[in-house]
Structure formats: structure tokens, C-alpha cells
Amino acid sequence: MAMERRIRVVDTEESLQHEKVSVRVAFATTDLKHVDQHFGSAQCFAIYLVNPDHASLLEASQFGKLIQDGNEDKLTVKLEVLQGCAAVFSQAVGGSAARRLLASGIQPVKVSAGSNINELLDSLKAELISGPTAWLAQALKRQSGGDDSSRFDDMEEEGWNE
8 A cells, every 4th residue: 555645734843843842643544634534544644743832734644544453554555654753643543553652652643533633633632732642741751852860860960979
């Protein structure tokens, strides 16, 4: 299975990259307005960069019509498109696909059919302001380079003792 079309919004990611707290998320959609697709058979992913103040569409990647047949080969190109995303929102995701997403550092998030993407983006922005939930906190930690052990060196220089 190959990607049919990929549209990237130029300069959007670069202009928002300076934000300290930002996260890339994807939505399985057919109309770029609602989450209305199962992950494995998604015809399109809309990928956004979200920070506490703003959400911008980075790209939309379109795939051919797919069926939910358990064929794992079609997931490879989708996982490549989603690299760098913290999460993918869909109506459902199979167990094998969920494991592959998690192994790639992408949190699968199941939402109700027809969930409004703008409302989900607003919720994410509010969460970034008020304090992220577990999956979002983990994603931000991974994005920032994980556990920074150099903080112990800094503490030692400040005179901290065990």
C-alpha cells in the first residue's frame, strides 16, 4: 500500500518550533474536520503541531481505500508518516497496530466516532496549559530527550551531597 497524496504546509512547523512546549498529533479523518476512521483503514491523517496558544495543520497524508483485513503491510507507510507524532487519534485501533504505534513512541488515542478535531485540539491546548495527562506528559518527556541525567552533574556543581 502506498501513499496517494501528501500535502505539507510550508513554514508552519518552523515558525512554531521555537515554542518550548509543543507536540505533534495526528487524526484519522476523511474530511479534515472529524475523527471518523479506524487507524488501520484510515484514508487520511491530518497532522497538527500544538502548543498552549495555537494549533497548526502541518500536513495531510492521503492513502487509498483500505479494508480492515489484518494485513500488517499497510501499517508500515502509516507509521513512517506518523514519525515524530506523540499520538494518533482514531475511532479504533487493533492490538497489533497499537503495539507497533507504542513501539514507535506514538500513543494511540481512541475517541468517539465523529469527534470534532478542533475541539480535540482545544482540549490539548488546555491540557498543555493546565498540566498534561500521563500519555501527554510521557510524550513531552520523550520529545525533550527523556531523562536528563546531566541534572545530577548540575546538582553536584551546586554543592549537593548524597
